[in-house]
Amino acid sequence: MTKKNVEGIPSFYEKVENKKYLLSEESPATMQINVGSLCNIVCSHCHVDGGPTRTNNMKKETFEHIIEAFKLGNYSIIDITGGAPEMNPNFRWFLKEISKYAKTIIVRTNLVILLVREYRDIPELYKELKVQVVASLPYYNEKVVAKQRGKGIFPKSIQVLQKLNELGYGKEKDLILNLVYNPNGAYLPPKQEMLEKTYKKKLFDNFGVVFNNLFVITNNPIGRFAEFLHRENLYDCYITKLYKAYNEETVQNAMCRSMISVGPDGTLYDCDFNMIENLKVRGEINTIEQLAKNKLGARKIVTGIHCYGCTAGSGSS
Numbered sequence: 001m002t003k004k005n006v007e008g009i010p011s012f013y014e015k016v017e018n019k020k021y022l023l024s025e026e027s028p029a030t031m032q033i034n035v036g037s038l039c040n041i042v043c044s045h046c047h048v049d050g051g052p053t054r055t056n057n058m059k060k061e062t063f064e065h066i067i068e069a070f071k072l073g074n075y076s077i078i079d080i081t082g083g084a085p086e087m088n089p090n091f092r093w094f095l096k097e098i099s100k101y102a103k104t105i106i107v108r109t110n111l112v113i114l115l116v117r118e119y120r121d122i123p124e125l126y127k128e129l130k131v132q133v134v135a136s137l138p139y140y141n142e143k144v145v146a147k148q149r150g151k152g153i154f155p156k157s158i159q160v161l162q163k164l165n166e167l168g169y170g171k172e173k174d175l176i177l178n179l180v181y182n183p184n185g186a187y188l189p190p191k192q193e194m195l196e197k198t199y200k201k202k203l204f205d206n207f208g209v210v211f212n213n214l215f216v217i218t219n220n221p222i223g224r225f226a227e228f229l230h231r232e233n234l235y236d237c238y239i240t241k242l243y244k245a246y247n248e249e250t251v252q253n254a255m256c257r258s259m260i261s262v263g264p265d266g267t268l269y270d271c272d273f274n275m276i277e278n279l280k281v282r283g284e285i286n287t288i289e290q291l292a293k294n295k296l297g298a299r300k301i302v303t304g305i306h307c308y309g310c311t312a313g314s315g316s317s
Contacts, residue, residue, distance in 0.1 A: 015246060015308075017248055024258070027295075030077040030259035031079070032262065033066055033079070033080055034262065036054065038087045039082060039087065047276055060090045067101070072292060072295065076104060081107075087119075104132060107133060110135075111160040126164075130174050130175065134180060136182070137179045137180065137181070161177075180214075181195060186238045195216055218309050218310070218312050220309035221239060221242070221306055250315030253315065254315070257301070267287055268286050268287060270302050
C-alpha cells in the first residue's frame, strides 16, 4: 500500500511553479522498457518488487511492437530494465534486433545474474553490441550491500565487475560501465560527485575495479521500499523529507520529459515509477501496439506524491 497524501504536503503538481516542465518533449529520445519483474535476488529497496517468483515477463509480441514503435518515433536510446532483464527469454533476440535501430542501448543489471550458468555469455554480447551497462551496487563494502541485497551478493558483484573490466568495460571509450547507489534506509543520498570519488578509490584500491560514472538515486516511496516505510512508521517523515528537499531546478531535466516508459504488458507510462503506481499516460494512445502505428507527441505528464523522490536535492534523473 502507498499513501497518496501526507498532511501539510501539497500535491507535486501544485508544488511545481513552472508548469511547462510538466509537459514532455514533442519527440522524446528515450524509450524505456520494463521487461518484467522476474529477478534472481530480492532487494529491500526494489520499487518493482522484483524476485524469483514473479511471472510478468514481457512477451515476444510486445517486443515486436516496441521495435516498430521505436522506428516510427525515431527514438535513439533504448533503456532496458526489470527485474533482471537478462532473465526474459526474449532478451538476447531483442538486443540484437533493436541494435539495428538504436544509437544507444542501456541495460540495467543486478550484476550477479551474469554469474548464473544460463547467462554467462551475456557480457560478451554486451561488448559485441556496445551496450551501456548500468549496474546496481548500493555500496562499496560487503556489510552494507548484504543488508540491502542479501548475503554473498557483494563478492559476486565484484567478480562480475572484474569480468566486465577484463572485457574493456570502464576502460575503452565505447564500453561504458556506470554504477548505481541507493541509500539503505529512509534518508537522502549524499552528493553524487563526492560519493563517486569515494567509490572509485575504494573499488580500485580494494578490488582493482574501474567504472565510468556513479549515479546517485533517491529511493522512491513506492513498491517494496514503501512497504518498509509503512512497516517502520516512517512514511510521513520520509515524504516530508523529500518535500523539504524539493529543487525546482531538477524538474526541467526529469527523465519523464524526454522518454516514454513501456510496462511488461505493453502499457505506456511516463516513467517506471508511474508503472508501479498504475498511472498510465494521458490520452488515447496508451499501449505500445497503438504507439507502433501513431506518434505520441507532447503530453501532460501524470504526477504523484512519489515525484518528490526524483526532484529532491540534486535530483535522481
